[in-house]
Amino acid sequence: MADGISSLKDVARAANVSVPTASRILRRKGIARFSEETCERVLQAAARLRYRPNMLVKGLQTGLTNTVGVMVPPFDSYWSSILYGIHDTLISLDYVPIVLWVWHRDDYSGKEPFDNLEPVHRLIDRRIDGAILWPPVTPEYYGHHEELASRNIPVVTIDHELPSQYGADSITTNEELGARIVADHLIKLGHRRIAHLGDVGLDTYSWSQGRRKYFEQQIAKVPGTSCIISERDKKVDGIEVAKKILTAKPRPTAVYAANDLLARYVYLAAAELNLRIPEDVSVVGFADLDFAPLMVPPLTTVRQKGYEIGCKAARLLLSRIQGKFVESENGSIKMDCELVVRGSTAPVPRNS
Amino acid sequence: MADGISSLKDVARAANVSVPTASRILRRKGIARFSEETCERVLQAAARLRYRPNMLVKGLQTGLTNTVGVMVPPFDSYWSSILYGIHDTLISLDYVPIVLWVWHRDDYSGKEPFDNLEPVHRLIDRRIDGAILWPPVTPEYYGHHEELASRNIPVVTIDHELPSQYGADSITTNEELGARIVADHLIKLGHRRIAHLGDVGLDTYSWSQGRRKYFEQQIAKVPGTSCIISERDKKVDGIEVAKKILTAKPRPTAVYAANDLLARYVYLAAAELNLRIPEDVSVVGFADLDFAPLMVPPLTTVRQKGYEIGCKAARLLLSRIQGKFVESENGSIKMDCELVVRGSTAPVPRNS
DNA sequence: CTGTTAGCGCATTCAC
């Protein structure tokens, strides 16, 4: 009325029935037991008044709002597709997401306090049925998970497995596979001195750790092959680190960057040093972000299945919510990934 | 309790007061009139039980949910920044967005029925306080706006002005300004035969219309200058249209593409035709999407202020919601934009 | 076949 949405009461009145009757007919619950004519009256009244159910009330009563909280980092095309996957799956099952972008102002460097529970509270106050989280991995952040877990709100994390005490499901890219296909590719091309450029704070991002660890393992398998590990420092520009790698003596013949953004730093450093890619150094990235094919030369990289990850995350969450698997053991899905070979990798030059 | 969130009743009981008392103290309303000690008890109980207010109830009672619906097209970096702007502004004012991505599976070609009201209903059923919409412009779509307008839900549209009957506010890029700066730039470089490549279905997107119309006007002001208009056809690949432009006799010396994606088609067509950019043709885009600086050569384009647009859209909406300007006239904000000159434009070659 | 009663969690009167 006041706000332009007629209530069930209005419908009932217009159809000359009681409120519960209207309710039951509109939700076709036990509808069989009503007279044709009554049903008609109610249905028509509802249509005429353009009745819409109030999900707030439904939430109040059933404790379920068909709403899911999503906390993600800033966009890159990987996270965009994850969001699409989440969105589509939720929508198809009659849920909606409330997406909160956390810390997109800074470079995740911790300027915003990690223990700020305000975003989770926003979601909890709206009684979300569950949450999909990108968990910054520093322990201080675990307050968020405490908060959700202690309220029995199901959680699925993407790209990080939480300690089991939080009882969250997770979905991550199969980093071991990724490491293997990159290593195989480079080894096959003849590379033996390979550098790995990791992301800022190896302890901060678990995927960064995994990416490096598994890669080292793979490389270690091949005799005569060495793996130089560097990581982008919080304070130092990525390009500086990349330059350090490329000026090492002897220079590595290939650089595997833990993600496409880091690969870009390698490109920039190479340009400054007058090194050609891939003639002088091969470069491999990770993620296959949208700009990867546009780089010059186009970047060889590992494609993560963002959309599918999003879909699975949502499906996982909803089956938790709907109690489809109440088993206490939490699920942990690994998605596969694939190498996209483009122009930034080539056989090792002879004189190296 | 059952779902892990204690209610006000729990707090009241724990603090040995009545529910209304707890309510008032926690919302510090008329708090002055309570004894220090009672306040303490309530506050402590709330903290201990980790009480969180139930916004569903608040919504039920006040009619306001502090939730805003957002319907946007698929991501590109322009829309990403718009979303950021919306998000940040909403958050800072204690609202949250429910973002629905419409039609991102296809190329807006109308495969999904335009009259599908299901997404709006999802939002309405959750009693959003207002909505920010990217309005596909075909008239069939106006059902969405009917639906919202007739329920007195404030609406702000981005990049399109709705017929005034819908009473929506809008915020768009100042297309006239954009056209002027592009025209000025090209004219100054000596270009006289300039092609404009518009987006599919000139009638479908109002910004596309504006972009073309204003550009023609600007060009018309300079004697001896001609403007060739093309548009990407729904059925034809963009690259084909671009090729047609570049093989026209006499060939235009510059192409102004209505957005950066179209500019990419021009690049591809030029490559196929062995034309160099900018030596043989200059190219200008629109939007300054994230890949524009990465193109080879980097694209000269018009930067739209996505983030600011998002912020203003949200602020506009919230002031409507909060009744800050009840005047019936609807607001229409135009954002300015600026030319980013990069490597894809150059003075006209002599022999042209 | 349909209406009455109660209650979800809370805020807003109004009383004591």
Added chain:
DNA sequence: GTGAATGCGCTAACAG
């Protein structure tokens, strides 16, 4: 200073 009563819009349990 504080508690009891009422109602938001709706559903579920119980009466007829």
